[in-house]
Amino acid sequence: MSGGTGRFVARRVGTLAVAVVVALGVWVAVLEVFDVSPLIGKRPWDVFGYVVTADDAAEHRATLLADLAVTVRDAGIGYVVGLAAAFALAVVFCVSPVLERIVMPTAMVLRSIPLVVLTPLITLIFGIGQAGVTAIVILVVFLPALANILYGLRSVSGEHRDLVLAYGGSSWTVLRKVALPAAVPSTLASARIAVPSAVTGAMIAEWLSTGEGLGGAISKAAGSFGYDAMWASAILVAAVTMLAYAVLSIVDTLVQERIGQLS
Amino acid sequence: MSVAVARFRGALARPWVGGTVGIALLLALWWAMTAGLENSTSFPSPVDVARSAVADGWGFYEANVVPTLTRAAQGYLWGNLAGLALAAVVLVVPRLEDVITQLGVISACLPVTAIGPIVMVIFGGRASAIFLGALLVFFTTLVGAILGMRSASRSSLDLVAAYGGGRWTQIRKVQLMSALPAIVTALQVAVPAALLGAVVGEYLGGIDSGIGVALNAAQRQIQPDRVWALSILAGLIALGGYALVGLVGRVLTPWAKEKRG
Numbered sequence: 001m002s003g004g005t006g007r008f009v010a011r012r013v014g015t016l017a018v019a020v021v022v023a024l025g026v027w028v029a030v031l032e033v034f035d036v037s038p039l040i041g042k043r044p045w046d047v048f049g050y051v052v053t054a055d056d057a058a059e060h061r062a063t064l065l066a067d068l069a070v071t072v073r074d075a076g077i078g079y080v081v082g083l084a085a086a087f088a089l090a091v092v093f094c095v096s097p098v099l100e101r102i103v104m105p106t107a108m109v110l111r112s113i114p115l116v117v118l119t120p121l122i123t124l125i126f127g128i129g130q131a132g133v134t135a136i137v138i139l140v141v142f143l144p145a146l147a148n149i150l151y152g153l154r155s156v157s158g159e160h161r162d163l164v165l166a167y168g169g170s171s172w173t174v175l176r177k178v179a180l181p182a183a184v185p186s187t188l189a190s191a192r193i194a195v196p197s198a199v200t201g202a203m204i205a206e207w208l209s210t211g212e213g214l215g216g217a218i219s220k221a222a223g224s225f226g227y228d229a230m231w232a233s234a235i236l237v238a239a240v241t242m243l244a245y246a247v248l249s250i251v252d253t254l255v256q257e258r259i260g261q262l263s
Numbered sequence: 264m265s266v267a268v269a270r271f272r273g274a275l276a277r278p279w280v281g282g283t284v285g286i287a288l289l290l291a292l293w294w295a296m297t298a299g300l301e302n303s304t305s306f307p308s309p310v311d312v313a314r315s316a317v318a319d320g321w322g323f324y325e326a327n328v329v330p331t332l333t334r335a336a337q338g339y340l341w342g343n344l345a346g347l348a349l350a351a352v353v354l355v356v357p358r359l360e361d362v363i364t365q366l367g368v369i370s371a372c373l374p375v376t377a378i379g380p381i382v383m384v385i386f387g388g389r390a391s392a393i394f395l396g397a398l399l400v401f402f403t404t405l406v407g408a409i410l411g412m413r414s415a416s417r418s419s420l421d422l423v424a425a426y427g428g429g430r431w432t433q434i435r436k437v438q439l440m441s442a443l444p445a446i447v448t449a450l451q452v453a454v455p456a457a458l459l460g461a462v463v464g465e466y467l468g469g470i471d472s473g474i475g476v477a478l479n480a481a482q483r484q485i486q487p488d489r490v491w492a493l494s495i496l497a498g499l500i501a502l503g504g505y506a507l508v509g510l511v512g513r514v515l516t517p518w519a520k521e522k523r524g
Contacts, residue, residue, distance in 0.1 A: 015361045015362055015365050016365055018362050018365070019362050019365035019366045019368075019369055020369070022362070022366060023366060023369045031385075034385065034386070036385050040384050040385060041381075041384075041385055098281070101280075101281025101282070101285075102281045102282075102284050102285040102288070103285055104281075104282075104285075105281065105282030105285050105286065106282070106285035106286055106288070106289050108502070109286065109498055109499075109502055110498070111455075112455045112498050112501035112502045112505060113494055113495070113497055113498030113501065114455065114458055114459040114462045114463075114497050114498075114501065115459055116459065116462050116463050116466050116475065116478075117462060117474070117478060117493070117494040117497045117498070118494065120478065120482050120490055120494075121490065121491065121494055124487060124490075196371045196372050196374075199372075199374055200374045200375060200376070203374040203375075203376040203377060204374075204375075204376050204463075206376075207376045208466075214377070215374075215376050215377075218376060218377055218380055219376070219380065221380075222380035222383070222384065227384070230380060230381065231381065233377065234373070234374075234377035234378060234381060237374055237377055238369070238372050238373045238374070238377065241372035241374070242368065242369060242372045245368060245372060246368075
């Protein structure tokens, strides 16, 4: 069993490595094809140099990591709260479909307002600071997760439901014994999909409102021609997001295998 | 009495009625929250917003909405083409699926705010709005198309093979047919995404008109009424596009009806 798991993880990591190499190739190729000046379009080795081999590389690393910590905090708080709220509300909707009919279309309207447009509105309401950033991240994470988890809760087969009801269980028992286990895959998928959106939300909020973290650092660097710092920040945030996504997707597959074996 | 309540609940369960009630409640809540704040600089009432929209007039909105829509449409086109092209590669060479999906994931992990300034510096403002729209569209369309192809039932594929059909017939008769509904859904989701990309691109600057530019200006000139009116308009456009693509898709893929329910 553990041998199979190890091999599976190794294959995933291998695929990721191949894709990263291809992505690096595309990065270099685009800059070469469009003949972008090396002053502006930094190559992978420039970024490597900035972070590792330059004279003041340690200083660069310290700045980047400090900004990264802020962004991870910004994205993390909203991510956890948003997912938890989505799960709770999905359970409520599962019990009361009428409430869903009232709230969901409104939520859809809110969701289709572009995030950049929404950010100033939320900043106007919550002010500049952690509350505003968290509100934006929650908003990005919450709705897709809600729709997904609700779909999972609803995927209960009629027979399973009838069985519980026939043995005298209440709709609460149906939820606990049948619907919640059925929603595990979609909940895990939501947790995975929400990672890039949470980071994007946090970055947009930092850019437009607080000016902190990697989002703030990138816009500051772009404004002051600090192209090395700009590229390094962008690559760092993309790499961390990818790592978190990869870890969650491996956990996702392993848990689903486990459930498949149990049932 | 209870009959009336039951009927009321039944009516609410219909999507249109429930949705209208929800939006009416949201408007009422908005009104109630802003009733206490007279002439607030941040949180205008719905009436103020409507009044500002009328005062600005169609000319103002047309001048900003049309360029944004053009950019969003170009981003939508290129992003979807790229996503569908790579999905087609997977269809022909299934072994590449893992790597191509992983590439899509990487593209989704590039935050627009990180890529935007870089693209902006390299290609200029106009191109960056289009590029960002395309980037945001690419992943959902790629994954939607691949998932759709995979949802082709094994037995249908075997049936074609049993009757002597080749790989090409399998692709044409089974996998494309089952992928189209999923592609339609992906194209729907792509509408708000392309708009978001275009507006972010405009926000970065280097362009003289567009929803993003107008929003940025309205914020700097502290015109909250206009900020809100533009925001709501952008949301309505996204929602309208989403509904339109869904409608067209439903007409083009009638066999998907029973799946959607």
